[in-house]
Amino acid sequence: MMIAPRTALFLPASRQRAIARARSLHPDLLILDLEDAVAEPDKASARAAAVAAVAEGFAVPAAIRVNGGGTDWHAADLAAVAASRADLCVLPKAEDAAAIAAVAAAVARPVLAMIETPAGVLAAPAIAAAPGVAGLIAGTNDLAHQLRVPGRAGLALALQAIVLAARAAGGLVLDGVWNRLDDPDGLAAECAEGRSYGFDGKTLIHPDQIAIAEAAFAPDAAALEEAAALVAAATGGAARFRGRMVEAMHVEAARALLARATGKRHEPRL
Ligand SMILES: CC(C)(COP(=O)(O)OP(=O)(O)OC[C@H]1O[C@@H](n2cnc3c(N)ncnc32)[C@H](O)[C@@H]1OP(=O)(O)O)[C@@H](O)C(=O)NCCC(=O)NCCSC(=O)C[C@H](O)C(=O)O
Numbered sequence: 419m420m421i422a423p424r425t426a427l428f429l430p431a432s433r434q435r436a437i438a439r440a441r442s443l444h445p446d447l448l449i450l451d452l453e454d455a456v457a458e459p460d461k462a463s464a465r466a467a468a469v470a471a472v473a474e475g476f477a478v479p480a481a482i483r484v485n486g487g488g489t490d491w492h493a494a495d496l497a498a499v500a501a502s503r504a505d506l507c508v509l510p511k512a513e514d515a516a517a518i519a520a521v522a523a524a525v526a527r528p529v530l531a532m533i534e535t536p537a538g539v540l541a542a543p544a545i546a547a548a549p550g551v552a553g554l555i556a557g558t559n560d561l562a563h564q565l566r567v568p569g570r571a572g573l574a575l576a577l578q579a580i581v582l583a584a585r586a587a588g589g590l591v592l593d594g595v596w597n598r599l600d601d602p603d604g605l606a607a608e609c610a611e612g613r614s615y616g617f618d619g620k621t622l623i624h625p626d627q628i629a630i631a632e633a634a635f636a637p638d639a640a641a642l643e644e645a646a647a648l649v650a651a652a653t654g655g656a657a658r659f660r661g662r663m664v665e666a667m668h669v670e671a672a673r674a675l676l677a678r679a680t681g682k683r684h685e686p687r688l
């Protein structure tokens with residue numbers, strides 16, 4: 419089980435300047451994209467660039483998002499990831515648990531499955547529990563498109579189903595991207611909403627978004643102080659703590675919060 423990223427930055431593997439810039443960035447995870455961010459004529463060169471980039475190394479863990487099953491590039495992408503030094507593979511438009519297990523076996527590293535179609539949402543519990551799947555990512559652009567909803571409000575049920583499926587399988591779960599590059603307040607608000615749904619972190623598309631999402635998903639000082647006090651005071655069974663009832667699950671949640679806050683965020687435990 420890897421420590422869940424709070425911030426996962428997508429970048430097109432076809433953009434050398436973005437790759438160069440990413441070397442000095444510190445999201446919890448980089449995702450070099452071969453799928454929708456890359457135009458068809460650039461697919462092969464982007465694949466080679468992604469493999470070269472992860473071979474050179476980044477300061478943080480790096481994933482490669484392959485093209486989906488049924489596309490002309492899928493098999494070559496999987497072979498490239500399998501032979502690469504990528505920490506993770508991201509599979510878009512996941513819909514079938516058995517196919518995803520086969521992808522995880524082929525790339526021989528953990529897979530983050532993107533849930534971004536109605537069929538994917540309905541299959542999310544089986545996908546999250548499939549062998550080799552470390553967690554789920556909500557693909558909100560594709561999901562809104564396919565559900566024919568104009569905005570995030572119409573995604574609420576799907577987003578909560580994705581969180582539910584990931585948690586039931588014990589995996590991590592990341593929220594979708596915020597497209598409006600010039601609206602940091604909107605990003606912060608969407609991060610807060612995603613956190614309230616239970617997401618561990620957010621996928622991002624621009625370096626300027628990293629600090630905003632990191633702040634939104636990091637536990638604040640007051641929460642950490644309270645968690646430490648609760649763990650110290652824990653006696654087992656029901657108890658009064660600062661005016662409220664606490665039981666074992668509250669102590670467990672406090673311990674998890676403290677562990678997450680002190681975890682080495684740039685070293686995934688795979
Ligand atoms: C959205 C962008 C195309 C905007 O690009 P641009 O206008 O060039 O940005 P800036 O001029 O503000 O860039 C400033 C410098 O930062 C570098 N940069 C920009 N974006 C990134 C990045 N993501 N990672 C690393 N570095 C980045 C630029 O190169 C500039 O540096 P320099 O060249 O040295 O001056 C662009 O931000 C972008 O391509 N973003 C990522 C797009 C992407 O990966 N999309 C796929 C994932 S989103 C998705 O598909 C989710 C899901 O599937 C769904 O359905 O929702």
Ligand SMILES: [Mg+2]
Nearest residue numbers: 534557559560
């Ligand atoms: Mg998508």
